[in-house]
Amino acid sequence: MQDVTKFFNTQAAANVIAIVAAAIAIAAFWAARRTNNAARVELVTDVRREWEEHRHDWATCLLLYNGADDYYVDASIEQRERVHALLANIEGNPTGLTANINAVRAETRTVRRVMRFLAYCGRLVLSNRLSCDDIYNILGPDVARHGKAIRWLCGSATMRESMPYMDSDTEWSHMADQITEWSYFNEQEVILALIDILWSQVSKNGDFGPDSLIRVAQHKRTTKSGLDGRRRIRRLARPRSGILHAWRLSRELKYSERLPFDSVFAGNRRHVEQIDPIYLRRTLGSSFLTRRRIERALELQRQASDDD
Incomplete structure (x- = not known):
């Protein structure tokens, strides 16, 4: 019985040590990340000034x-x-x-x-x-x-x-x-x-x-x-x-x-007459969906031009 108790105490201590070590590692990671971000911001500021x-x-x-x-x-x-x-x-x-x-x-x-x-x-x-x-x-x-x-x-x-x-x-x-x-x-x-x-x-x-x-x-x-x-x-x-x-x-x-897609059609960008789908990033990995989306966008542009 004493051996079993000793085993569980040892296991519990090992678990505590592992948890503490993991917490220290996470804290060190976030501290290093904050330091790197601060250094990057400072570098961006210096390069912009130069x-x-x-x-x-x-x-x-x-x-x-x-x-x-x-x-x-x-x-x-x-x-x-x-x-x-x-x-x-x-x-x-x-x-x-x-x-x-x-x-x-x-x-x-x-x-x-x-x-x-x-x-x-x-x-x-x-x-x-x-x-x-x-x-x-x-x-x-x-x-x-x-x-x-x-x-x-x-x-x-x-x-x-x-x-x-x-x-x-x-x-x-x-x-x-x-x-x-x-x-x-x-x-x-x-x-x-x-x-x-x-x-x-x-x-x-x-x-x-x-x-x-x-x-x-x-x-x-x-x-x-x-x-x-x-x-x-x-x-x-x-x-x-x-x-x-x-x-x-x-x-x-x-x-x-x-x-x-937004680089071509979103916002107040100029209208395009036509565009091959190979020059746009695929929608959900499907060239068919991309082509349908382009056709819809071109149709909306034509309607807007007619209204004007």
């Missing part, structure tokens, strides 16, 4: 790419006048090769500051220190919509490759690529991954017109650039944060190829 300090340089970068008269760029009159004078001087001095090179190379410092910052942002996401949502809240669609400009600014494409329609006979078209650095290959890869992340968030939130989102989704699927982007982000994220996070980022990029 981005605000780069706004002036970012506007200059866009003017160098799009031209001083691009009114979509949030730039001051003084910035526009300075870039306009730079382009005019280069066009007016086609024989002064050394002077032109020195003039455009003077802009490299501004471009490099912005590119180093974007690469830093990309590495924060790849290493799981910031989420895709975090970096999108900082940079937003104002950066996401300038993918072509960023490809040129980081040196992964020439001016004429990113703007094939530009006049190739101008002195600026020959001189502009002197501004960018083309040999920082890993940095370029990180920045390209960041562009893909930002556009996936644009697609996820529906922050552009449905026609633009559908057109990009079609391009990514038909040219396989979406697949290339997912491979790139897995390759970059795996050594920094492990296989699981690399897989999560890769899955996140699929939003730019299969759009959420």
Whole structure:
């Protein structure tokens, strides 16, 4: 009888110890989680503050790419006048090769500051220190919509490759690529991954017109650039944060190829004439239900147009 009592006392003590250990582990987990969340919030605040300090340089970068008269760029009159004078001087001095090179190379410092910052942002996401949502809240669609400009600014494409329609006979078209650095290959890869992340968030939130989102989704699927982007982000994220996070980022990029239904039809978004169901995420995993939902949404749009 004493042995039985001793056994149950021992078992009860072991159970108490196990419960206490579990409680301590849970408390430690929540404490670590709160600490990590606080550190993430602080990091987001710091990165947002640093981005605000780069706004002036970012506007200059866009003017160098799009031209001083691009009114979509949030730039001051003084910035526009300075870039306009730079382009005019280069066009007016086609024989002064050394002077032109020195003039455009003077802009490299501004471009490099912005590119180093974007690469830093990309590495924060790849290493799981910031989420895709975090970096999108900082940079937003104002950066996401300038993918072509960023490809040129980081040196992964020439001016004429990113703007094939530009006049190739101008002195600026020959001189502009002197501004960018083309040999920082890993940095370029990180920045390209960041562009893909930002556009996936644009697609996820529906922050552009449905026609633009559908057109990009079609391009990514038909040219396989979406697949290339997912491979790139897995390759970059795996050594920094492990296989699981690399897989999560890769899955996140699929939003730019299969759009959420609300990104196309919800709210006050512009009407679309037609859309192939392959570009929308399936409703309850069924392509049939997705197609019926699209047909219903298009019919409601037509009725609203008739009423107007």
